[in-house]
Amino acid sequence: MRQDHLISAANLSREGIEAVLDRAAAIDADPAAYRQRHAGAVLALCFFEPSTRTKMSFDTAMKRLGGTTVDMGTVESSSVKKGETLADTVRVVEGYADAIVLRHPSEGAAKMASEFVDVPLVNAGDGAGQHPSQTLLDLYTIRERAGLDDLSVGIMGDLKYGRTVHSLAHALTNFDVRQHFISPESLRLPRNVRFDLHESGAQVREHTELDAVLPELDVLYVTRIQRERFPDENEYRAIAGEYRIDEETLAAARDDLSVMHPLPRVDEIAPEVDETEYATYFQQAHNGIPVRMALLDGLLTRAKGGKR
Amino acid sequence: MSDHELRVSKIRNGTVIDHVAAGQALNVLAILGIDGSAGEGVSIGMNVPSDRLGRKDIVKVEDRELSQSEVEVLSLIAPEASINIIRDYDVVEKSRVDRPESVVGLLSCPNRNCITNDDEPIASKFTVVDDGVRCTYCENIVRDDIADHLDVQT
Numbered sequence: 001m002r003q004d005h006l007i008s009a010a011n012l013s014r015e016g017i018e019a020v021l022d023r024a025a026a027i028d029a030d031p032a033a034y035r036q037r038h039a040g041a042v043l044a045l046c047f048f049e050p051s052t053r054t055k056m057s058f059d060t061a062m063k064r065l066g067g068t069t070v071d072m073g074t075v076e077s078s079s080v081k082k083g084e085t086l087a088d089t090v091r092v093v094e095g096y097a098d099a100i101v102l103r104h105p106s107e108g109a110a111k112m113a114s115e116f117v118d119v120p121l122v123n124a125g126d127g128a129g130q131h132p133s134q135t136l137l138d139l140y141t142i143r144e145r146a147g148l149d150d151l152s153v154g155i156m157g158d159l160k161y162g163r164t165v166h167s168l169a170h171a172l173t174n175f176d177v178r179q180h181f182i183s184p185e186s187l188r189l190p191r192n193v194r195f196d197l198h199e200s201g202a203q204v205r206e207h208t209e210l211d212a213v214l215p216e217l218d219v220l221y222v223t224r225i226q227r228e229r230f231p232d233e234n235e236y237r238a239i240a241g242e243y244r245i246d247e248e249t250l251a252a253a254r255d256d257l258s259v260m261h262p263l264p265r266v267d268e269i270a271p272e273v274d275e276t277e278y279a280t281y282f283q284q285a286h287n288g289i290p291v292r293m294a295l296l297d298g299l300l301t302r303a304k305g306g307k308r
Numbered sequence: 309m310s311d312h313e314l315r316v317s318k319i320r321n322g323t324v325i326d327h328v329a330a331g332q333a334l335n336v337l338a339i340l341g342i343d344g345s346a347g348e349g350v351s352i353g354m355n356v357p358s359d360r361l362g363r364k365d366i367v368k369v370e371d372r373e374l375s376q377s378e379v380e381v382l383s384l385i386a387p388e389a390s391i392n393i394i395r396d397y398d399v400v401e402k403s404r405v406d407r408p409e410s411v412v413g414l415l416s417c418p419n420r421n422c423i424t425n426d427d428e429p430i431a432s433k434f435t436v437v438d439d440g441v442r443c444t445y446c447e448n449i450v451r452d453d454i455a456d457h458l459d460v461q462t
């Protein structure tokens with residue numbers, strides 16, 4: 001029997017999201033109760049591009065559930081370098097582990113890999129595609145701060161290539177959230193994401209400037225604009241400068257605004273913001289552990305049930 | 309048959325693809341992988357007046373009958389098309405194209421970074437949406453430019 005996987009935030013339902021977030025809250029409240037919950041279980045970490053933080057986060061989450069992890073290592077040292085297909089890699093790894101976490105540079109990689117394995121597979125980022133476990137911890141953080149209904153959420157920065165943005169936008173359509181997308185014209189949301197938002201009937205507006213919407217936002221989710229997207233260094237600087245947040249920018253914001261960021265940041269949020277009540281990004285990063293524990297707990301528990 | 313349509317001569321055996329949206333005739337040929345190099349007779353009528361479409365294109369291909377999968381892909385760029393199979397000057401089979409729910413293995417994904425363009429043991433797969441097709445893997449949508457992404461069929 002095929003197990004369930006976490007591939008795209010587009011597949012998440014409100015019920016599914018709330019189940020994970022509730023479980024994460026329970027883990028947060030009493031981590032000791034979960035310490036031996038998956039003793040003996042093995043999680044495979046298959047990272048085809050480097051992401052120390054996401055990998056550490058899954059590694060930690062699995063160990064706090066009493067399980068262990070096996071790590072494919074870097075691509076340079078693995079058989080991938082010798083031309084093995086991803087399909088073969090995951091079929092081999094499936095024999096070692098009870099679940100697989102996959103990070104891959106190609107869009108659709110996780111979807112494809114999931115078709116070849118019977119253990120649960122979690123997409124930890126596929127190219128510019130999706131990053132749904134990040135989305136779950138983003139939602140957990142938003143829920144802690146402001147609840148998940150009757151909200152205005154601004155999402156700013158590189159909306160074109162930002163997979164965390166694509167996943168979050170999809171997931172937010174399950175809730176009563178007004179979504180504001182703020183980016184330079186050249187980095188606006190890709191067509192397929194706009195299509196999905198439109199299909200879902202979400203309340204969506206696009207802006208090129210933050211000023212117009214900042215005062216009504218409950219949450220401002222900032223992402224990095226990457227230098228390599230611009231052929232010209234000056235053009236990059238001009239644009240990146242316009243989408244940078246500091247205390248002065250935030251003077252027009254509501255007092256209870258939460259500023260979020262998937263991290264790592266470069267200079268899109270000035271360090272002075274860290275000391276303010278707005279700064280939510282470090283808490284957001286810490287939430288990765290209970291949320292990923294909850295996610296893995298759900299998948300591993302259901303997988304066991306399925307095999308019985 | 310009206311006077312206008314007589315501009316395109318009758319064929320003895322083959323396929324007549326009628327009610328193609330005006331301007332799409334050459335894309336239809338591209339989909340079918342027909343460039344005349346195999347010596348087959350090909351006639352095209354472009355911007356022919358049509359009751360149903362205002363203007364339409366017609367493509368007649370001699371000595372060739374379309375397969376079901378060819379018709380399905382054809383439907384993506386010519387949703388109103390009707391297919392007439394001709395044998396000995398008679399229409400032996402007349403059908404409208406139906407938009408399929410999905411198209412497997414016939415289109416390549418235009419997203420260069422899509423896993424289907426890596427060397428993996430999978431066929432491309434697209435679901436058909438309102439005004440285009442969508443890659444099942446990378447979720448990108450292809451619209452007007454579908455014909456540009458056809459894997460050449462022979």
Ligand SMILES: [Zn+2]
Pocket residue numbers: 108417418419422423424443444445446447448
């Ligand atoms: Zn694709």
